[in-house]
Amino acid sequence: MKETIKDDLRAKSAMDIVRLARNPKRPTTRDYIDLILDDFVELHGDRRFADDLAIVGGVGFFERIPVTMFGHQKGKNIKDNIRRHFGMAHPEGYRKALRLMKQAERFGRPVISLIDTQGAYPGIGAEERGQAEAIALNLYEMSGLQVPIIAIVTGEGGSGGALGIGVADRVFMLSNAIYSVISPEGCASILWKDTGRAADAAAALRLTARDLKRLEVIDGIISEPDPGAHEFPHETAKNLKKAIAGALDDLLDRDPEKLIQQRYAKYREMGVYSSDRGIAHE
Amino acid sequence: MFSRLFIKCTQCNTTHFYSFFKHAHFVCSRCGQHFRIDAVTWMKKLCDRNSFQSINDELCSLDPLQFPKYLRKIEESMKATNMNEAILTGTGTIEGIPIALGVMEPGFIMASMGSVVGEKITRLLELAAAEKLPVVMVISSGGARMQEGILSLMQMAKTSAAVRRLHQKRMPMFTVLCDPTTGGVTASFAMLGDIIIAETGALIGFAGPRVIQQTIGQKLPDGFQRAEFLLEHGMVDIVVPRKHLRELLVKLLKIHNKRPFPNRSRGEFR
Numbered sequence: 001m002k003e004t005i006k007d008d009l010r011a012k013s014a015m016d017i018v019r020l021a022r023n024p025k026r027p028t029t030r031d032y033i034d035l036i037l038d039d040f041v042e043l044h045g046d047r048r049f050a051d052d053l054a055i056v057g058g059v060g061f062f063e064r065i066p067v068t069m070f071g072h073q074k075g076k077n078i079k080d081n082i083r084r085h086f087g088m089a090h091p092e093g094y095r096k097a098l099r100l101m102k103q104a105e106r107f108g109r110p111v112i113s114l115i116d117t118q119g120a121y122p123g124i125g126a127e128e129r130g131q132a133e134a135i136a137l138n139l140y141e142m143s144g145l146q147v148p149i150i151a152i153v154t155g156e157g158g159s160g161g162a163l164g165i166g167v168a169d170r171v172f173m174l175s176n177a178i179y180s181v182i183s184p185e186g187c188a189s190i191l192w193k194d195t196g197r198a199a200d201a202a203a204a205l206r207l208t209a210r211d212l213k214r215l216e217v218i219d220g221i222i223s224e225p226d227p228g229a230h231e232f233p234h235e236t237a238k239n240l241k242k243a244i245a246g247a248l249d250d251l252l253d254r255d256p257e258k259l260i261q262q263r264y265a266k267y268r269e270m271g272v273y274s275s276d277r278g279i280a281h282e
Numbered sequence: 283m284f285s286r287l288f289i290k291c292t293q294c295n296t297t298h299f300y301s302f303f304k305h306a307h308f309v310c311s312r313c314g315q316h317f318r319i320d321a322v323t324w325m326k327k328l329c330d331r332n333s334f335q336s337i338n339d340e341l342c343s344l345d346p347l348q349f350p351k352y353l354r355k356i357e358e359s360m361k362a363t364n365m366n367e368a369i370l371t372g373t374g375t376i377e378g379i380p381i382a383l384g385v386m387e388p389g390f391i392m393a394s395m396g397s398v399v400g401e402k403i404t405r406l407l408e409l410a411a412a413e414k415l416p417v418v419m420v421i422s423s424g425g426a427r428m429q430e431g432i433l434s435l436m437q438m439a440k441t442s443a444a445v446r447r448l449h450q451k452r453m454p455m456f457t458v459l460c461d462p463t464t465g466g467v468t469a470s471f472a473m474l475g476d477i478i479i480a481e482t483g484a485l486i487g488f489a490g491p492r493v494i495q496q497t498i499g500q501k502l503p504d505g506f507q508r509a510e511f512l513l514e515h516g517m518v519d520i521v522v523p524r525k526h527l528r529e530l531l532v533k534l535l536k537i538h539n540k541r542p543f544p545n546r547s548r549g550e551f552r
Contacts (some may be wrong), residue, residue, distance in 0.1 A: 120469075122489030122497050127507060128515045131487040132468035136442060140474055143443035159435060160469045167439045172391065181426050181435040181466070185435040190428065191350065205431045206347045212365070217432050228339030256536070262445050265469075268404065272346035 018184055020176040021155050025230035027085075027237070029114045030056055032154065035237035036244070037062055038067060045096060048210035049129060052093030052123070053084045055165070057100045059109070063245065064254075068104035070165070071114025071154070087120035089161060091134035098138050099166045100184060101145055110148040112252030113165045118183065120161030135164040142167035143267070144260055148251035150244055152222065153177040153209075154229075169263050170247040173209035173219045174236065176228045179218070180207035216219050217270060219247075259264050291315055307524040315459060316481050316524055317472050319345055320363065321370040321387040324420050328369035329383065332372035338405055341398045342366050343430075348493045352429040353521020355388060356388025359390040367398040368423075371406040373415065376528070381534045383402055385420040386467075392424030399427070403471060407444035410453055417448065417455040421472050422484075439472035446508065452539045456531060459486050460507070474516075477534060478507035479527070480518045 012020075020026075033040055034058075039058035045051040058068020072089060075081030097113070104111050120131050142149060142165075151168035157179030171181060184202035187193045192200075206212075211223045222236075222243045229236040251259065290297050294313035298306075300494050307327070308317040319327075325334050345352045360366060368390035369515060373382055386393040394483075403419075415471045426434040448455060457475030459468075461484035469488055472478075487507040495502055505511050509521045522530055 008336035021371060049404075120488065122494045122504070124494065124498065124506065125488065127487050127494070128376055128518050130473075130515070133473040133517060135488070136438075136473040139439050139470055140446050143439065144446050160438065160466050163438055164436055164469075167443075179432055181431050182428050187428055199325070204347065204349055207431065218437060264447070267436060267440045267443055270440055271401050271433055272344050272430075273397045274296055274342045274344050275340055277313040277340065 001225055006025060006246070013132055014202035014205075014208055014211075015184065017176055018034070018178055018198075018202050020161065020228050020230075021178045023228065023230045023244045026116075026155055026191075027233040028076070029073050029116060029154070031062070032071075032114060032240060033058075033069055035234065036241050037067070040069075042278075043100060045094040046099055048092065050092045052090050052091075052096055052100050054087050054089040054117070055093035055097055059104075062112070062241075062248070065248065066107075066109050067107050067112055068100050069112040069114070070100055072117040072162075072165075074116060074155070075261060078149060085108075085154075086104050087117045088119060088158075088277065089117065089164070089248045090121050090123075090126045091129040091131050094120075094134040094138050094164045098134075098141055100150075101142065104144050108147060110150065110252065111145070111168075112244060113149065113151040113155050113168065115151060115153040115162045115166050115179075116155035116158055116177075117158045117161045119158035120164065125213060135160050139167055143239070143263060146256040148248065148254070149263075150251075153218075154240075156254055157206075157207075158183065158225050160200075167263075169251055169259065170220075172220045172222050172243050173212060174229060174240070175220050175221050176222045177209055178207045179212055180205050180208075230243055292317075309524050314482065316483055318388045318422065318461060320389060321365065321385040321420075322478055324368060324385045325372075325374070325383065328376055328418070328420070328531065329374035330376060330378065334372055334383065336370060336372035337409070338371060338402050339366055343396055343403060345429075346397070346433060347429070347431050349429040351432070355391055363387055363389040365390060366394040367402065368395075369399045369402050371402045373409070376418075376535060377532045378417055379532070379539060381535065382406050382413075382417045383420075384417070386422050388422045391427065393422055393467075394424045394427035394434070395415075395432050395437050395441075396427035396430040396462055398438065399436075400440050400444070403437075403441045404444040407441070407448045407471075410455075411448045411451040414451060414453055418454055418458070419455060419471065419475070420458045420460060421463050421467060422460040422468035423463060423465070423472075438466045439456065441471040443469075443475060444456050445471050449476075451486055456533075456534060458527065459484055461485050464488070464490055477520075478518045479530065480512060480521045481527070482509060482523045484509045486512050486518070509527070531535040 037060035
């Protein structure tokens with residue numbers, strides 16, 4: 001524990017990593033899909049309401065293994081970002097992802113999910129169409145999906161909007177990604193009524209890949225060559241591919257019942273608490 | 283609220299005798315505003331006298347992130363609510379029907395869900411699945427607990443998975459959404475109820491109204507994210523005033539207690 005703290009001081013600050021995770025030049029989900037899959041076919045729509053461009057997905061080959069792959073999609077420029085709501089999904093985005101997952105389950109394909117969002121879209125339409133229900137149902141269904149799920153946080157892991165496609169057998173983070181229950185700015189404004197103290201909040205929230213590994217919330221960290229994925233998309237994709245291949249190798253021959261049991265156990269163990277009445281009084 | 287003899291409605295400023303107000307289920311007789319009530323009062327309102335037995339009371343929060351001011355907040359909440367954490371769980375009966383009951387305590391850090399709340403809900407659902415008890419959850423919450431960071435977020439996945447296990451045993455969960463139910467709690471077990479009941483006028487949503495207003499930069503429509511708005515958009519089954527809630531739960535529990543057509547167990551449900 002002491003060692004980790006010392007290391008953190010030497011390394012980048014939490015806010016440095018937040019800035020890297022948000023770098024607009026970072027590769028997007030579609031970039032990674034194109035670099036990793038062969039014969040990718042993008043599929044559209046939730047069959048309920050619309051096609052949410054904030055989540056893209058489809059089917060293709062991962063080293064000759066058919067897979068379903070999807071993720072949040074940030075735009076490449078302002079115009080693209082407006083169409084894609086800056087990668088913040090509406091309920092129809094989560095429902096599209098669920099539809100693709102159920103399809104993957106039906107045809108025995110593993111699922112690969114890439115997470116890169118500030119959060120689920122906060123808007124009137126999103127609430128009217130059940131943003132909370134859409135995310136809740138994904139958590140519910142993903143906990144019982146009968147095929148392996150691998151999730152990788154490639155940029156921003158923004159709260160429920162990230163977790164909504166993030167329940168998995170293996171969860172990885174890129175080394176400059178973040179994953180948090182609230183944005184540093186939101187946290188600072190609640191805690192100190194001052195968004196200017198976002199850097200302090202970023203440190204307090206323990207949102208870097210190393211923090212999450214230490215808290216045993218993720219299974220591994222995928223390294224990005226310095227200074228980050230925005231400069232080395234190909235190398236980062238190569239590392240990403242290696243991590244996915246390793247996880248698939250491990251998960252593909254598992255019995256579906258056992259797979260689900262182990263997934264349940266994985267999340268069942270998350271959380272830190274005391275079973276002694278009144279320890280907080282110490 | 284200036285004494286225990288009188289109470290003033292925060293919405294319409296009418297002054298009520300506390301004893302009358304209490305008898306009226308803490309609902310303003312003039313404007314219908316439903317006041318937030320504590321977990322123990324809720325439990326007594328719903329369960330048959332002396333039937334409730336709490337479980338997992340001993341679970342306490344730690345401070346895994348060493349988050350600023352967190353321990354102090356917990357201590358203050360413990361003193362203010364006389365509870366160890368933001369949810370009361372246990373078993374009891376309603377009109378003689380055994381249930382597993384969870385009631386969230388808004389006085390405890392806005393009943394936000396951290397590791398303990400997530401764990402207590404999961405244990406309650408696992409108990410209900412094992413002992414074949416229907417579940418009633420009285421929910422009000424500000425969402426996932428910021429002070430436990432990512433661990434709070436993971437409680438959403440944990441509790442949702444536990445609901446699925448309950449369903450595999452074909453036991454129902456009735457969720458009662460009270461003012462306010464927002465964020466990560468709405469986006470996990472709250473919206474996974476087999477029947478979702480909302481209290482009259484309750485604020486229910488994913489994103490908070492202030493965040494939405496900031497994002498879209500325009501005024502929100504009247505009644506936005508209120509129980510009636512959710513009903514209109516198909517997100518809850520029924521909106522009830524507090525005085526009719528118990529009666530409704532009894533009806534639903536009775537209906538779910540009998541199974542005229544047996545399940546030929548063929549794999550799992552859903």
